[in-house]
Structures are given as C-alpha cells and as structure tokens.
Amino acid sequence: MVQQSQIDYSVTWVNRIADIPQQDWDALALPLKTPFLEWEWLNNIEASGSATPQTGWLPNHLSVWRDRQLIAAAPLYVKGHSYGEFVFDQEWANLAYRLGIDYYPKLLGMTPFTPAMGYRFLIAPGEDEEAITGLMVNAIDHFCDRHKISGCHFLFVDPQWRPILERQGFTSWMHHSYIWQNKNFGSFDDYLSVFNANQRRNIKRERKAVSKANLRIETYTGDGIPKSLFPLIYSFYSSTCDKFWGGSKYLNRKFFEQLYPNYSHRVLLFAAYEEGNDRRPVGMSFCLTKDQLLYGRYWGCFEEFDCLHFEACYYAPIEWAIAKGIQSFDPGAGGRHKKRRGFPATANHSLHRFYNGRLTKILRHYISEINEMEQQEIDAINQDLPFSKREIDFLIQD
16 A cells, blocks of 8 residues: 555555445445446455456555545556457557557556446545546556556546546547437337338347247346346356357456345346246346446357347347336447447547657547547448438437
8 A cells, every 4th residue: 555645635545445445435436327436346346356466457546535534536457468448459559569668567447347438536526626636647647657657548438527637638539339328218119210111120020039939038126136146147148258259258256146235236137038937047138227327238148049139138128228217228348239229339438648758649649530530430330220311310410
C-alpha cells in the first residue's frame, strides 16, 4: 500500500478491492447506471481468482480519502498482455515493438472481461468532479512514471465522463457496440414493426422453430433464481468458450457460484427446458440488469437446437425488457447475428495516454483518421440493417 498526501486528501493504492470497505465503495458505485463497478461484482472477479496477478491482471485500485471518508475511487489493473479487454490494441503493441519501446506493462481502467459501456472514476456527489479527476490523473501519471508504465488506458467509458478526461489530455479512440433501444414499444409486435417484411417473417419463423422443438423458456430473476442454476451458468459458459473462443475462458466456476446470494439481485436468466424435463435446462443465457438497463453476458447449450441461441439471447430478453420498461439492451460482444435482429451499431470510446513521446505523437497524428473510418463503418452497418426504409432514415439522422 502506497500513500501520498495532497491538501485535504490522501491518495491510496490498494491491490485488493476487499481492502476498501464495501459500504464506502458502493456509496459511490450504486448511484451509477452500470452494475459492473459495484463492489460485489469487482470483488467476486478477484476473490474467485479470475483476475489476479497469476492471470495477468494485477489489481491496483486508486482511492481518494478526506479524513476517513472515501470520496473517489477507480478500479485499475496493471496488465502484461491485452487479453480479456475486447479493445484490440495489439497493433499499437506491435508498433511499439518495432520502435523498440516496451508496451507492457500498461495500466488499464475497465471492469475485467466486460465489454460494456460505463467505466468512469467513482466520485462522491457534491465533490468538484474536475478537481478530483485532475488529482486522480496526476496520481496515475506519477505512478506510471515511477514504475515505468508505458501508458494508461480506459475502456468502454461512460459517454458523459469522456469529455472530462479529454480535457485532462487523454485521446479518444472510437469503436462500436450493438445496442438495442426501446422506442416506447408496448409489445413484441411493436418491436417487429421496425423491420422490413422479410425480416419480420424470419424472426417469427425463428421463434416458432424453438416451440416446434418442444422447448420452453423460463425466466428467473433475483431471489427467484434457484441456487442450483449458478454452477450451471459456468458449465454453459465453459462449453461456449471451448466451442468458439479457444483460450478465452476468463471466468472460473467459483466466480459464478459466488454470485449467489449477494449479487443475484442483478442476475437475469433465460433457461431453455425440453417439455417433460423440468430438472435441468438444455441451454441458458446469463444477463444482468440494473434500473432501465439490460446486459447480455454469456450463453451456452448442451444440445444444438435450431434458433435457440436467438430466442434465449435476443428475443426472450427483448420481450422481457419491453414488459419491464427497460430502455437499453447491450447483448454483449460481437455483432454478426445481432445487427440482423434490431441491434444497430453504436459508437463507444476508449481513452488513452502514452508516456512515450513517439507513441503519443503517432497516436495524435492518426487518431482522427482512425475515428473517421470507424464512423464510416458504423454508418455502413446501420444503412444495411433489415429495417424499414423509414426506420433506417431515422437511425442515420439520429
């Protein structure tokens, strides 16, 4: 633990979020839109052994105190690789290598393994956000200089927080996610109405394929989730990783088991059962929800059923979201299937600061062109969505 004083504040670095009292951390995190900066989620990632120095994620959290009151915090990790980030900076790492510059270690601000927008510094209401942010950035700069860290990077940042960090000299890099927005839909049929006729028929056919396979979807939330389903989440997640993602199995069984009971209030499961078998689901999607937001995280199945993935990961969650007044649904990484089912490409940003002058110069020289190309890709994706012409025109104008 390293401490340094500045005016009324003490700035402290800790290597375990467990070293910060949960009630103090959550006083800052609970008012935020995202669930992924709450103490229980972050601590579970560490306590389960999923994000540890042994896995290449050295927790190095920054906290700011006035006397004994926590007034600001930032979950941060020292990384020796770029796995589990979903912002692919390997080209920057390759460039640094060609220039003879050490790209790793780097300092990273994000929720590990979670490509969902919302990262920001946690600052108590009523504090001077600009001033506290400046103090925290200054502490980060000193830490990186002292430990020869190549750069500081914040991923999937809160759009409202981004300009504050840009004023601190961070450079913004545009990417895109696929996000469903609730346009005051009153029913699933209202959602279908935004599509062209061919895609409406396709979605109806996909939903019928699930019922024809004698499958039904059960929805479980909060205290209504049986404890026995939490270990199963890992089994489904592990199966999908083995089938499609190779070495990208970042979370372990203990992580999912520890979600019960202290974080089950955020969990939403869509479990598929074969008719006549209520004991064990054959497929499941794992989501999280907070206030008016829904996040799809993981999915898996033990048997292959036509269109079950679409039903469990998109259609059933959308139907649930409409019924509950959810305003936004981020279904997770990737987009090939999502854009066909009503998830337009939506810009998200990461923020970067290099501590090497040559890398900084190259980043600033090319980033405008890179971001312009990304915006062109977003526009091209959204012009090719299977929406009605009126809906596409509205989307592009928006």
